[in-house]
Amino acid sequence: MAIPTVSRKMRFFLSGAAFFFLSAQTVADTIVLKNGRRIVALNAVEEGDKVRYMTSAGELSLPKSIVDRIEKGGFAATSGPPGDATANLTITTPEVRPVIGREDIQRAAVREGSIDREYIGKLESEARQGHARANFNAALGHHAAAIFELSRGDLEHALSDERTAVTYAPDEPALLMNVAYIYLRRNEYKQALDYLDRAKRFVPDNPDVSKLAGWAYYGLNQLDEAVAEWKHALALHPDKELQAALEAALRDKKEEESYKENESAHFKLKYNGAAEPGLARDVLRTLEAHFSAIESELNYTPPESIGVVLYTDEAFRDITRAPSWSGALYDGRIRVPVRGLTSVDGELSRSLKHELTHSFVAQKTKSACMGLAASCANRAPTWIQEGLAEWVEGYRSGDDAAALVQIFDEKHSVPLGRLEGPWTRFDRDTAQYAYAWALANMEYIIQTDGITDMERILDRIGSGMATEQALREVLHSDYSDLMESTVAYLRKNCVH
Numbered sequence: 290m291a292i293p294t295v296s297r298k299m300r301f302f303l304s305g306a307a308f309f310f311l312s313a314q315t316v317a318d319t320i321v322l323k324n325g326r327r328i329v330a331l332n333a334v335e336e337g338d339k340v341r342y343m344t345s346a347g348e349l350s351l352p353k354s355i356v357d358r359i360e361k362g363g364f365a366a367t368s369g370p371p372g373d374a375t376a377n378l379t380i381t382t383p384e385v386r387p388v389i390g391r392e393d394i395q396r397a398a399v400r401e402g403s404i405d406r407e408y409i410g411k412l413e414s415e416a417r418q419g420h421a422r423a424n425f426n427a428a429l430g431h432h433a434a435a436i437f438e439l440s441r442g443d444l445e446h447a448l449s450d451e452r453t454a455v456t457y458a459p460d461e462p463a464l465l466m467n468v469a470y471i472y473l474r475r476n477e478y479k480q481a482l483d484y485l486d487r488a489k490r491f492v493p494d495n496p497d498v499s500k501l502a503g504w505a506y507y508g509l510n511q512l513d514e515a516v517a518e519w520k521h522a523l524a525l526h527p528d529k530e531l532q533a534a535l536e537a538a539l540r541d542k543k544e545e546e547s548y549k550e551n552e553s554a555h556f557k558l559k560y561n562g563a564a565e566p567g568l569a570r571d572v573l574r575t576l577e578a579h580f581s582a583i584e585s586e587l588n589y590t591p592p593e594s595i596g597v598v599l600y601t602d603e604a605f606r607d608i609t610r611a612p613s614w615s616g617a618l619y620d621g622r623i624r625v626p627v628r629g630l631t632s633v634d635g636e637l638s639r640s641l642k643h644e645l646t647h648s649f650v651a652q653k654t655k656s657a658c659m660g661l662a663a664s665c666a667n668r669a670p671t672w673i674q675e676g677l678a679e680w681v682e683g684y685r686s687g688d689d690a691a692a693l694v695q696i697f698d699e700k701h702s703v704p705l706g707r708l709e710g711p712w713t714r715f716d717r718d719t720a721q722y723a724y725a726w727a728l729a730n731m732e733y734i735i736q737t738d739g740i741t742d743m744e745r746i747l748d749r750i751g752s753g754m755a756t757e758q759a760l761r762e763v764l765h766s767d768y769s770d771l772m773e774s775t776v777a778y779l780r781k782n783c784v785h
Contacts, residue, residue: 290611290618290647290675290712318342319360319710320351323440333359357440358755360670360709394426398433409434416457428458435467442668442753444655447471455484462488462495469501476652477592478508496526503534508621510557510596512542544608545598552594555580560599564627571633572599572641579642583681586740587747589653595645596622601629614717616640619647639682646678654751668750670709675724676731677743686732689725690783696722697776705730705768709756733775734764736782 318333320340328351333342339350340359397408409430416427435450448471455464465488472481485502492498503518519535522528548559549566553573560569576597584590600608605626611618617625623644630637654668686693696702703726712723734743742763749759757768766774 290615290644321357321360322351322355323357335359357442360706394429395433398430399437404434404437413457424457425461428454428461428464430454431457432464432467435471439471444471444475444751444753448475459487460491462492462498465491466495466497466501469505473501473504473508475592475655476508478505479593481505494525496522496528499525500528500531503531503538507538509593510559510622512538512545516542540608544600544604548598553577555591555594556597557594558597558599560627561601561604563601564599565631568627568631568633569599572597572637575633575638576641576645579638579645583642583646583649586681586744587649587653588744589649591649591652595648598622598624599627600624602626612713612715612717612720614715614720617644619644619651621651623648643678643682646681647674650674650677650747653747668753669747670705670756671712672705672708672723672727672730673746673750673756675712676727676729679724679728680731680735684728686725686729686779686783690729690779693725693729694776694779694784697772702726702772702776705772706757729779730771730775733771733778736778737774738764 320328320333320342322328328342333340335353338353340353340356341350394412398405398412409427412423412427412430415423431450431454435447435454438444438447438450448468451464451468451471455461455468458464465484469481469484469488472478472484482502482505485498485505488495488498489502499518499522503515503522506512506515506518516535516538519531519538523531523535545559547562549562549564549569551558551560551566551569551573554577556573556576558569558573560572576595605611605624609615609618609620609624617623617640623641625637625640625644627637633641650669650673693702703723708723708727712720715723731743734746745763746756746759749762750756754762760766760768760771764771
């Protein structure tokens, strides 16, 4: 998400200003479940085998066994504009369901915190004898390994094991759905649909198949198919989350019914029918140029075409429910208001590059960006997302450096751990500070050791590693060290 260019400077900052703005927000925690779902709550704590947390409905708890981690200290707005509850809408991926039967095999395949490959190899050897039960046992062994790897964020090996499981039990719908689920987590939608089509032959009325298929079609920017799948899933099984996602997709569909379409090698563009066709062509040319540059810098190529929608200002606000300070956003598609332009000017070019960077980072880190969301369910924390997008867009700390150093010296700077979660409910002043501080830390990382370090950090985050651990492995620094090093860099290079 980008702040419009006119709002980037922090000349409003006085001593302690950042602390004042941020203290108006309520500190929140994010509980990340092993199935990828994120729950924003107040004061999440571990107590025995439970994770307890506060919500507006009172104290709730979760089994600790289903929790991957607790991200401490994001922000939860104490109030917000009407309708902004939809601003963070994402589709939580369905929990990967275990295959029923022979739990002893699944327990033996993964025990004492590791995969027993020797045991799985024995199951495979027995399967080569040609017995149906032995084949199913080998499938269960690989399935158990996949679930274990998935719980640790290792999508590559989880996919390999789950696909191997399918070779031993090709008619098992649960395994087919699990492969599709992992492909979706990897943003590989066409491959997911291949496995879901196979699953439909055996369970045509399974709501999870249709839910996943709708997700895949949405990722491919095929709204009609996504809506049809989600309606079918809801007819089979009520689901509040899916109902909200369907409503968001229907808003998209209604708005875009009169839109024109165009496409290029890496993009599928929709734009308001009143817009100039020349603008659409110019946008695609600009995006392709930015794609090549970012592809080279991050050493990554997204696997699918990227959806782009050009709106009028009014339609952008109505559809996205984005905060008033937002100039564009990425939520699985790049959404940009074009303000009556007839060609791409410098500001629009920068906004396109900013949001395209979000797309690259989300896909490189295998983040789930589904549904109409001002922020995706990102593995990469928001400060990395926004800091890197600002840097790629071409901004540097410059005039903001002195204010950032002063805020740090007065011990009013915000720890990066508190900038990991969504920023969509920040007011404009808080957002300006967050963007400037994120850019400064990103600028230090890249200017010191090059963009390759950032690429390595993103790869580790994509493998399921926590951000601070990724920083320790690549930079040999934790959040506190990084902040101090960033301020030292600003003093030396930007403050005069």
